[in-house]
Amino acid sequence: xxxxxxxxxxxxxxxxxxxxxxxxxxxxxxxxxxxxxxxxxxxxxxxxxxxxxxxxxxxxxxxxxxxxxxxxxxxxxxxxxxxxxxxxxxxxxxxxxxxxxxxxxxxxxxxxxxxxxxxxxxxxxxxxxxxxxxxxxxxxxxxxxxxxxxxxxxxxxxxxxxxxxxxxxxxxxxxxxxxxxxxxxxxxxxxxxxxxxxxxxxxxxxxxxxxxxxxxxxxxxxxxxxxxxxxxxxxxxxxxxxxxxxxxxxxxxxxxxxxxxxxxxxxxxxxxxxxxxxxxxxxxxxxxxxxxxxxxxxxxxxxxxxxxxxxxxxxxxxxxxxxxxxxxxxxxxxxxxxxxxxxxxxxxxxxxxxxxxxxxxxxxxxxxxxxxxxxxxxxxxxxxxxxxxxxxxxxxxxxxxxxxxxxxxxxxxxxxxxxxxxxxxxxxxxxxxxxxxxxxxxxxxxxxxxxxxxxxxxxxxxxxxxxxxxxxxxxxxxxxxxxxxxxxxxxxxxxxxxxxxxxxxxxxxxxxxxxxxxxxxxxxxxxxxxxxxxxxxxxxxxxxxxxxxxxxxxxxxxxxxxxxxxxxxxxxxxxxxxxxxxxxxxxxxxxxxxxxxx
Amino acid sequence: xxxxxxxxxxxxxxxxxxxxxxxxxxxxxxxxxxxxxxxxxxxxxxxxxxxxxxxxxxxxxxxxxxxxxxxxxxxxxxxxxxxxxxxxxxxxxxxxxxxxxxxxxxxxxxxxxxxxxxxxx
Numbered sequence: 001x002x003x004x005x006x007x008x009x010x011x012x013x014x015x016x017x018x019x020x021x022x023x024x025x026x027x028x029x030x031x032x033x034x035x036x037x038x039x040x041x042x043x044x045x046x047x048x049x050x051x052x053x054x055x056x057x058x059x060x061x062x063x064x065x066x067x068x069x070x071x072x073x074x075x076x077x078x079x080x081x082x083x084x085x086x087x088x089x090x091x092x093x094x095x096x097x098x099x100x101x102x103x104x105x106x107x108x109x110x111x112x113x114x115x116x117x118x119x120x121x122x123x124x125x126x127x128x129x130x131x132x133x134x135x136x137x138x139x140x141x142x143x144x145x146x147x148x149x150x151x152x153x154x155x156x157x158x159x160x161x162x163x164x165x166x167x168x169x170x171x172x173x174x175x176x177x178x179x180x181x182x183x184x185x186x187x188x189x190x191x192x193x194x195x196x197x198x199x200x201x202x203x204x205x206x207x208x209x210x211x212x213x214x215x216x217x218x219x220x221x222x223x224x225x226x227x228x229x230x231x232x233x234x235x236x237x238x239x240x241x242x243x244x245x246x247x248x249x250x251x252x253x254x255x256x257x258x259x260x261x262x263x264x265x266x267x268x269x270x271x272x273x274x275x276x277x278x279x280x281x282x283x284x285x286x287x288x289x290x291x292x293x294x295x296x297x298x299x300x301x302x303x304x305x306x307x308x309x310x311x312x313x314x315x316x317x318x319x320x321x322x323x324x325x326x327x328x329x330x331x332x333x334x335x336x337x338x339x340x341x342x343x344x345x346x347x348x349x350x351x352x353x354x355x356x357x358x359x360x361x362x363x364x365x366x367x368x369x370x371x372x373x374x375x376x377x378x379x380x381x382x383x384x385x386x387x388x389x390x391x392x393x394x395x396x397x398x399x400x401x402x403x404x405x406x407x408x409x410x411x412x413x414x415x416x417x418x419x420x421x422x423x424x425x426x427x428x429x430x431x432x433x434x435x436x437x438x439x440x441x442x443x444x445x446x447x448x449x450x451x452x453x454x455x456x457x458x459x460x461x462x463x464x465x466x467x468x469x470x471x472x473x474x475x476x477x478x479x480x481x482x483x484x485x486x487x488x489x490x491x492x493x494x495x496x497x498x499x500x501x502x503x504x505x506x507x508x509x510x511x512x513x514x515x516x517x518x519x520x521x522x523x524x525x526x527x528x529x530x531x532x533x534x535x536x537x538x539x540x541x542x543x544x545x546x547x548x549x550x551x552x553x554x555x556x557x558x559x560x561x562x563x564x565x566x567x568x569x570x571x572x573x574x575x576x577x578x579x580x581x582x583x584x585x586x587x588x589x590x591x592x593x594x595x596x597x598x
Numbered sequence: 599x600x601x602x603x604x605x606x607x608x609x610x611x612x613x614x615x616x617x618x619x620x621x622x623x624x625x626x627x628x629x630x631x632x633x634x635x636x637x638x639x640x641x642x643x644x645x646x647x648x649x650x651x652x653x654x655x656x657x658x659x660x661x662x663x664x665x666x667x668x669x670x671x672x673x674x675x676x677x678x679x680x681x682x683x684x685x686x687x688x689x690x691x692x693x694x695x696x697x698x699x700x701x702x703x704x705x706x707x708x709x710x711x712x713x714x715x716x717x718x719x
Contacts, residue, residue, distance in 0.1 A: 003652040005644065005661050007618050040648075042615075061619045062626075062660040086631050086663035125619060135605065136612035144602045257608075258599040266600045 004042040006083060007061040011124065013048030013210050014203070014242055015364075016055035020072070021045075024056055027072050031079040041083050044133075047211015047246075049124035051111055053363035054094055059124075066109060068094035096383075111362050114381050116343065118351045119167075119204075119327035120367045123211030128246045131253040134214040140259055142330035146222045147267045150333075155226040156182055159329070161337035163349030168194055168285070168322030169400065169426045170502070171348075171415040177319065180309035181227040184317035189229040191220050191319045192312070193326055194290055195236040195243070198282035199398025200449055202429035204353040205323035207365050209236065209243035212327065213250035217273060219329035221260065224271040227319050232273045233294050237280040247275060282399075282453035285427075286501045287320050289455065300457045301501035322427070324353055344370030348414030356382050358431040359389065368413070375409040378432060389434040393517070397426030399446045400506035402513025403439065422513045424506075438535035439518040440525055444472040446510035454504070461504030464495040468511060477538035480526040489515065530598070537582050540597045546572045548594035555586035555595060617657060624658030625704060627651075630675040632666035638673035639692070646693035647676070650700040659704060672715065678703060687715040 010016075010025050025045060032038050049057050054068035058078065065088045067078065074092055081087045096109050117123075126133040134140070146155050160175025181189065193216060197205040209216065220232045236244050251273050254260040262270045276294045283289045284299040291313050293299035312318020328350060332340045341349045348370040354377065357363050361383030368377060374394060378384065385391050393403040402423035404411070411417050415425050433442065447469045456462045468491050471484045492508030499505045515522060524530050531539040544555070544564075549572045556564040556573055563580045566573030575586070575595075587595040599605055629635070629644045640663075647661045667675045672689035676696065679685050686709050688699060695713055702710045711717055 003614060003648055004618070005648055005663070007616075009619070040644075062662050084631070085633075086628075126616065132608065132612035133616055135609050136616045138609070140599070140605055141609070144599075144605050148602055264599060265602065265605075 004040055006041045007044055008041060008078075008083070009044045009046050009059040009061070009124065011047070011049050011055060011057045012045035012128075012242070013052070013055075013123075013207055014240075015048065015052035016057060017242065019055045021056040023072055024058065024070055024075055027075040028079065031075055032083075035079060035084055037079070037083055044127045045129070046126060047123040047128050048120075048207040048365055050115075050120065050207075050365040050367075051094070051362055052365065053361065057094075060088075063088060065089075066094045067092045111364075111366075111381055111383070114372065114376055115367050116351050116369045117367045118331050118340075118343075119208060119215075119324050119353050120211070120365065121331070122215065123207060123365075126212065128211055128213055129249050131214060131250070131257060131259075134212070138334060139214055139330075140218050142333035143218050143221050143225075143259065144265055146225055146333055147265045147269055152182065152226050152228065155222065155333070158332060158337045159226075162332045162340040163337075163344070163347075164325065164328055164332065164340065165348065165415060166322060167324035167328075167352065167427065169397070169424070171425060174321060174325055177309060177321070178223065178226055180307070181229075181317050181319040184310050186317045188231075188314075189227055189317045189319070190313045191223045191227065191229045191232040191321075192291070192294065192308075193220055193232070193234040194285060194287070194320055194322045195234055195240070196278050196280075196285045196290060197237070197240075197323075197427060198280070198285050198453070199400075199427050199429045200446070201355060201357045201395075201431045202398060202427050203355045204365060204428050206240050206243050207355075208323050208327050208353075209240070209247050213243075213247045214254065215327045215330060216247070216323055217250050217254050217260065219326035220273060221264070221271045222329055222333060223319055223321070223326070225269055227317070229319065230270045230272070232271065233276050233313070234273060235276045235278055235284070235290050235294055237284075238277045239280040244275060244277065251275070281455070282449070283455040283501070283503055286503050289501070290320070291318065298455075300455045301503075303500060324428070345412060345414045347416055352413070352425065352428060354428045354430045356430050356432070358395075359385050359434040359437070360432040361386050370414045371412040373410050373412055374404065377413070377430070378409070382432070385432065385434050389436065392433045392435050392437055393439065395423075395431040395433065395442065395446075395510070396429065397424035397509075398429045399450050400424060400503065400509055401426045401429075402509045403433070403442070403517060404513075405517045422509070422516055424509075436533055436535070438476075438531050438533040439514040439521050440472065440476055440531075441533075441535045443511045443514045444469065444476055447472060447507070450503075450507040454507075458498075458500035458504060460495045460499040461501075461507060464491055464499075465504075465507050467491055468495075468508065472511070475522065475525050476531075476536040478525070478529045478536075479538075482523075482526055484526065485515070485519075485522055534597050540582050541577055542575050542580060542582065542584070542587060542595055542597050544573050544575060545594045545596060548592050549573055550592050550594070552591070554589050554591065558585045558589040560585060613657075614652070614655070618660060624660060624681070626679040627659065627661045627704070628664045628677045628679070629661070630667040630673060630677075631663040634666060634670040635673045635675065638670075640674035642693045643674045643676065643691045643696045646696040647700065650697050651704075654700065654705065656700075656704065669715070675715075688713045689715045 058067040164174040165171045286301045289299045289301040308318045353367045553568040563576040674691040676688045
């Protein structure tokens with residue numbers, strides 16, 4: 001085994017891969033060969049570092065130099081300057097990584113300072129395709145401890161005492177779920193992992209599987225021991241090819257090392273894992289639909305009870321947890337229940353991973369102790385709103401969640417506080433919106449998603465959400481009436497009360513929460529036929545400001561329907577509003593910002 | 599995997615490979631590797647340091663490189679930073695001298711005075 005003097009970590013998460021990190025790896029390989037550095041410098045492809053906005057990201061250890069937006073042509077400079085001559089290439093560093101001209105290492109960057117990485121602890125640190133690196137960072141130690149030193153009851157008790165709650169959305173106490181499955185009667189039991197992440201704007205489960213797949217494998221084996229199961233299934237959507245690939249490598253490696261299979265750690269405990277691919281349907285994140293899908297049936301929910309803990313896969317007791325929930329388990333076993341419950345708030349323990357997206361400077365993945373305020377996440381970790389715009393709302397919990405406004409920014413984030421605000425934790429998507437977002441349009445977007453993804457089994461969800469979408473469409477086109485708002489509320493209440501599964505019951509939430517906090521925008525759309533944020537095409541009108549117009553005619557030349565008239569150099573240009581298709585091409589083209597939309 | 603001991607053994611081996619990525623307040627050995635340093639023979643010195651650290655399984659020790667330290671006539675130069683101690687600068691290094699520094703200074707905590715920049719002046 002070789003010892004290297006420097007490690008170059010390149011992010012191989014989905015975000016950085018799509019911005020070209022594989023080409024960087026290839027180029028680094030060439031450069032290292034060219035300078036004869038292959039024996040001194042180790043290249044490692046890791047999972048997500050979290051700061052997707054700044055990708056592709058390259059970190060060079062031991063200095064911890066944090067390079068962002070790295071391009072192929074930068075590889076040569078990093079190799080020649082940093083790796084060969086030991087001079088950090090300052091202008092390529094993440095801009096926050098330099099303060100007072102002093103280069104700071106990754107741990108000092110503001111983005112990471114307020115974070116506490118438990119579920120993500122290995123993401124961006126280890127090579128996910130090398131089980132030895134996982135073992136080096138205490139991997140499989142928790143499984144060993146559970147199997148050789150703890151009884152099944154002790155494992156369950158530790159999880160119960162830790163206060164861990166499900167990270168998939170429901171927030172059910174994890175230890176209790178384990179206990180139910182353990183106590184359920186059955187000769188055969190199963191454990192399953194929900195990796196069917198479907199919320200728009202959420203990608204934490206994907207990132208954990210890509211960056212630290214062994215954590216999930218290890219946790220599922222521990223769960224198998226605790227509840228008495230010898231077979232596990234990971235249900236992943238096929239839309240996550242990198243995650244699926246790395247998980248498969250992890251399972252194969254674990255088998256090879258005897259960490260899956262027969263007689264693990266010589267204790268007589270057998271456990272094996274298989275991947276089941278899903279086609280990527282939102283409803284398959286619902287537990288009973290997911291189990292149906294694993295069985296090869298159409299992914300549709302069924303009424304509960306019986307809960308999966310009693311009757312799950314093939315009618316056998318089945319433990320189902322989310323990826324992030326599992327990722328916490330080995331840490332809890334290793335460090336104890338008290339360590340975990342010392343983080344977080346009274347009823348929400350530990351940390352939570354959020355996928356930060358939308359109008360925010362540091363788009364990416366963050367993990368914070370529960371109880372951190374929304375303001376800290378958005379302004380201190382997320383770096384605030386770009387282009388000096390004003391914060392308007394943050395959408396949490398995906399289609400099942402709702403919007404939270406500026407006045408609630410100081411709310412500590414936990415399960416109960418978010419529900420009290422009419423939103424929810426959900427799986428952890430966090431979409432930030434600024435003054436340019438129309439809240440009616442946002443509600444329409446989420447409902448459009450739900451209508452598309454409804455499995456169709458129960459009429460409230462299949463028909464009710466469709467009717468709601470039609471009303472929203474009408475409003476955003478400027479054809480809404482005041483009664484429509486009442487109708488929306490009535491429909492929402494009915495769907496909430498009568499839909500079969502959790503997804504249907506929560507589908508109206510984005511509409512309800514925007515109605516609650518941004519009713520004035522709905523009213524403006526309906527009464528004044530105006531979209532205050534300037535988003536809804538049907539309600540916009542473009543006008544030329546006669547004082548600013550320099551009579552250049554550029555707008556007219558760009559108009560696809562020839563609705564702008566004027567005389568070049570002589571006469572101010574004018575838009576014929578009847579002919580205008582509101583494409584906005586003129587406004588974009590005008591060099592003098594003389595065209596505005598209202 | 600038959601036992602916890604087997605896992606611990608794999609861990610110990612694997613840890614050496616990734617140790618560099620941890621955050622520690624350990625010893626830093628820095629080799630000047632600008633053009634002047636390299637042409638004066640800094641690379642074999644660096645390799646010797648790495649080799650010796652590996653053989654002795656020294657955790658908490660990072661071998662790194664830097665640019666021109668400034669006294670080109672005394673290259674190769676190696677600097678040792680230990681927590682709570684003054685920086686020590688060794689000059690005119692060779693692989694043999696480097697190994698001695700690991701043995702005497704890093705392991706036993708005794709600065710090898712005759713190789714330091716003070717002695718060279």
